[in-house]
Amino acid sequence: MVDLPPISLDRVIQWFERHQVALYVGSIGLAVIVGLIWPDIAGPLETLINPVLALLLYATFLGIPFTRLGAVLRDWNFLRSTLLLNFVLAPVVVFGLSRFVAHDQALLAGVLLVLLCPCVDYVMVFTGLAGGAHDRLLAASPVFMLVQMLLLPVYLWLMAGAAVVSVVEFGPFVEAFILLIVLPLGAAVLTQLAARTRVGRVLEAGSMAAMVPLMMLTLAVVVASQIAGVGAQLGALLVVIPLFVAFALIMFGLGLWVGRRGGYDVAARRALVFSGVTRNSLVILPLALALPAAMDLAPLVVVTQTLVELLVMVTMVRVVPRLIRS
Template sequence: MQKMTVQWMETHQASLYLVGLALGACAGLLLPAAAGPAEAAILPVLALLLYVTFLGVPFGRFGPAIRDWRFVMTILVVNFLAVPVVVWVLSRIVADDQVLLVGVLFVLLTPCIDYVIVFAGLAGGDEQRLLAATPLLMLGQMLLLPLHLWLFVGAEFVAAVEFAPFVEAFVLIILIPLAAAALTQCAARTRAGRVVVQTATGAMVPLMVATLAVVVASQVAGVGAQLGSLLRVIPVYILFAAVMVPIGMAAGRLGGVDTAGRRAIVFSGVTRNSLVVLPLVLALPAEFDLAPLVVVTQTLVELLVMVVLIVLIPRLIPGRRR
C-alpha cells in the first residue's frame, strides 16, 4: 500500500506541486497572520527536504562525480560567465530604480545550492554531480557577488552589505543535512536503518509540496501589497529563465556532458539562490526596504517555472540517465 502511494505521488508530482503553490497562496492571502510562522518554517522544512534528497545520493559514487571535470567546468562557466552577462543585459529594464536593481542583482547573480538538487533530480538530472559542485558554486558566488555588485552598482553600496548569512545558510541547509544523510546511510546496514531510509525517501513529494506551500504562504501577502511596484521585475525573471534554458542546453552539449548532466546544468543555470540571499537583502539599509520583496517575487516566479521545467526538460533533453 505504501509503495503504491509513493508511486502515485511520483506520477502526479507536478500536479501536487501546483496544489502546494495554490494552498500556500490561499493561506497567505486569507490568513495574513500565518506569514510569520510560515517564514520561520522555511529553513527547517528546506533542510529536511534536502536531507531526504541527500539520502538518495549514493555517497560511494561521490568521488567520481567530483572528478567529472567536464560537468564541473561547464556548470561554472554557465553560472559565473554566462549568467552575469545575461543579468547585466536584463537588469537594464529596471536600471533606473536602484532598489529594484539591487534586488534583481542579488538574486539572479547567485546560483541555487539547495532545492535545485531536488528539482533537477525530479527531471532526471544528476543530483550526485550537482551536489558535488555545490561547494564550488557557493564559494564562487561568495567571492564574485561583491565584485559584480561593485561593477553594476558601485563600491559604496558593496561596503554596506553583510555577507555572513551566506556561511550560516550553507551550514544549516547543506552541511548539516548532508552529514545527517551520510550517517543515516551508514545505519542503513541494519533493518531499522533501512526502514528509516525507505520511509524518508518516500516522503520526498510531500516534503516538496510543504516547502512550496510555506514559501508562498510566508511571502504572497507582502508581494501582493507591493504588486504595483514589483510588476516591473516579473518580466526580468521570466526572461532570465527563458534565456538560461537554451544557454544551459547549449553549454552542456558543447561541453560533451551526458543527458543527466546536461539536465542538471540547465536547472543550475535557471535556479537562483533566493532563500539564501534573502537574509543578506534584509540586512540592507532602510532605503532598500522593497529589495527583499524583489527577491521573494523571484522565488514565486521561479517555483512556477520549476514545476514547468520538471515536465519540459526531459522532453527538450531526451535520453536515459547515466
C-alpha cells in the same frame, strides 16, 4: 466487511511521482489563498522555511549513493561547464536585464543579488525529480558557495556601484551553507552508514516516500509566508516579473547549449539546465533583509523571484525530461 488490498510503499511512491506536478501546483495555489486570507501567518511560517528546506534536502541526499561522490568530484569538465554557465554567461544576461531597473537602486539591488547567485539547495531536488544528475550538483555546491561569495561583491560593484556593495552583509552565506548543506548532508551520510540496521532501512524507505510531500510542504511554506508582502507592493514589483521570466528562458537555452557543446549524457545535460535557471533566493533573502530601510523593496524583489522560479521549476520537472532525452 470488505477486505481492502494492502497498499505497498512502492505504489504510494509511484502515485506521488505520477501526479507530482499537479500536487505542486495545488500546493502553491492553496498557499497563495491561505497567505492572502491570513497575512498574519507570514511571520510564523517564515521561521519554518529553513528547517523544512533542510529536511527536504536530507531526504534528497539520502537518495545519493555517496560511494560514487569520489568519481563525481573528479568530473572537472562538468564543474567547468557549470562555472562557465553560472559565473560567466549568467552575469552577462543579468547585466543586460538589470538595465531595465537601473534607475531604482532598491529594485536593482534585489535583481542583482538574486540573479547573480546560482542555487545550491533545492535545485538538487528539482533536478532529481526530472531525472538529472543531482549528485554532480551536490558535489559542485561547496565550490558554488565559495565562488559566489567571492564574485558577488565584484559583480555588484561593476553593475550597481560601491554604494550597494558597502551595505551588503555576507554572513548569511556561511550560516545557510551550514544549515542547508552541511547538516543535512552529514545526517544523510550517517543514515546510509546505518542502512544495514532496521532503523536505517526504515529511514531510507521513508525518505523516498516523503520526497514529493516534503516538496509540497516546502512550496506551501515559502509561498504562504511571502505572498502577502509581495501582494502589498505588487504595483512596484510588476516591472521585475518579466525580467525573471526572461532570465529563466535565456538561461534555459544557454543550459541546453552548454550541455550539447560539452557532449554530456542526458542526466548531466538536465542538471546543467536546472543549475543555470535556478537561483539562490532562500540564501540571498537574509542578505536583502539586512539592507537599509531605503532599500526595503529589495527583499520583496528576491521573494518575487522565488515565486516566479517555483512555477518555472514545477513546469521544468515535466518539460525537461521530454526535451532532453537519450
